Amino acid sequence: MPSDPLAWIDEELQVLQDQGLRRRLSVREGAQSPLIRLDGREFLSFGSNDYLGLAAEVMGPDSLRGLGDVGWGSGASPLVTGRGRWHAALETRLAEFEATEAALLFPSGYAANVGTLCALAGARDAVFSDAKNHASIVDGCRLSRAQVHIYRHLDMDHLAQLLAEAASFRRKLIVTDSLFSMDGDCAPLAELADLAEHSGAMLMIDEAHATGVFGENGRGLAEQMGVEHRVPIRIGTLSKALGSIGGFVAGSRRLVDWLIQRARSYVYSTAPPEAFASAGINALQIVRQEPWRRRQLQTRAALLRQRLAHDGWNVGASSSQIIPLIIGEPERTMLLSHQLRERGVLVPGIRPPTVPVGESLLRISLTYRHTDEMVDRLVESLGNCR
Ligand SMILES: Cc1ncc(COP(=O)(O)O)c(C=O)c1O
Incomplete structure (x- = not known):
């Protein structure tokens, strides 16, 4: 009998078990x-x-009826025939909500981070990433093939030093969670914007846990800290305070147009069902009105x-x-x-x-x-x- 090539999994699982x-x-x-x-x-x-208790609320019977004849599955990726008018409507509402020129929907926040990082940075570039960034940012950094510089959590002096040492790259990108998902602490967004502007780096922030919760209009910590106009790449997700599913990128039309060309997690994945877009529109309305x-x-x-x-x-x-x-x-x-x-x-x-x-x-x-x-x-x- 040949040995089972997957037998090693039992041993590894036991190691995890022993380590708690x-x-x-x-x-x-x-x-x-x-x-x-x-x-x-x-x-x-x-x-x-x-966070806002919307998960059980945003997809009531009225919303389902209002969807009309869209069916369930979208049947294709957005660039082929998968993008329906509810997707387009949600993108328009997201751009209005975020007060940006444009927004683009991804199947998840994970996909938004991975796709955006890979579209914006490549082998000749450098990415600067907080040590406690979410796994989707970590994975996006790795997949991008850029040289990744990890700065100590929230340590702006360390980031400044790494930026100064990495002068010879084609492009630089600083990326951070705005609200850190496990520790609940916040990135110093104004200082990050200063460093990005000073070093000519792109600044990307992930508002996954802050959207809907922080800011006068619920747009997140960039709004709360008054730096939205200095953050050109904003990631969000509908899966947390917005009670639904799906990630998004908000920014300039130019940025969104580039992501449509190059963000592989967008281009090569089937568009989510349109019903999710209807739920997202409802959620944005509740965030605004309540x-x-x-x-x-x-x-x-x-x-x-x-x-x-x-x-x-x-x-x-x-x-x-x-x-x-x-x-x-x-x-x-x-x-x-x-x-x-x-x-x-x-x-x-x-x-x-x-x-x-x-x-x-x-x-x-x-x-x-x-x-x-x-x-x-x-x-x-x-x-x-x-
Ligand atoms: C900071 C952060 N970004 C992105 C994601 C991924 O979002 P989604 O669950 O919509 O894929 C998460 C999920 O936990 C997160 O904590």
Whole structure:
């Protein structure tokens, strides 16, 4: 009998198991909400990115009826016959919302980051990327074949030094999350814009977790920090606060035209169903018309951060609805997560490789739909797990 060429997987899985790093899937029943049923059990959940509570709202029966005769599948990539009028309408609304000339929809935020990075940087170029950028940015950097310079998290002196040392490249691109997805802290966008302008680099920011949550109009941290006009490449996703699915790039018409030519994750992937575009349009309208959702979320998040810090938890540098409890070791992190589960409270434990070794954390994700009572229950349950 020839040996099984996939047998090595069992050994590798066992290694992960022994290190406390093996991941397992669950099944949710019903819509996303703070009270969910997971693997047959009820939980109070702090484990979704549905920050404005729109996931269960944006695709009601009225929206489905309003879609008319578009069917479900789009049947082709956007450049062939896959782009329908709902896709085009959502792109127009996204550009209006972002106050940019144009916007382009991708199947996911992941695809938007990978496709945009590869379209803008190549083998003769240099990319400067924050050490804690999301995996989709990391993968885009790698795939682009550019020389990648990783600067220490939020360290502008380090970035300036790397930029100065890399003077001989054809093009330079600085890329960062605006709101970091695991630590809930924010990039210094004004300083990044200064450095980009000074060094002639392109600046790309990923507002995945900030869209809908920050800024007077909900456009994100670039709006909140007053630097939108200095950020020419803005990435967003409909999959988090906008309660849906699909990534987008907002910027100049020239940028979008280039992405249509060269962003392979856009060109070589089937356009998502048009129904998703209808949901996106609804979500943008709610973000515009109901600013109290994001304001209430911010207020509650600030209070929760204070309470947790007061109780002795290390919430890092979070200044947002994403609140980490930094524990350190994966085993202790997963034990706490498990103890909370036993009490019916779901707070995901985050381990390497999602976070660096030694920085495992419990990731509390607060949403507009969490009530004061739910937050009290979380704080009390955490107190009981110490
Ligand atoms: C910062 C950041 N960018 C991009 C993405 C990918 O977005 P999507 O889930 O829409 O693919 C994520 C998802 O977690 C993210 O955290």
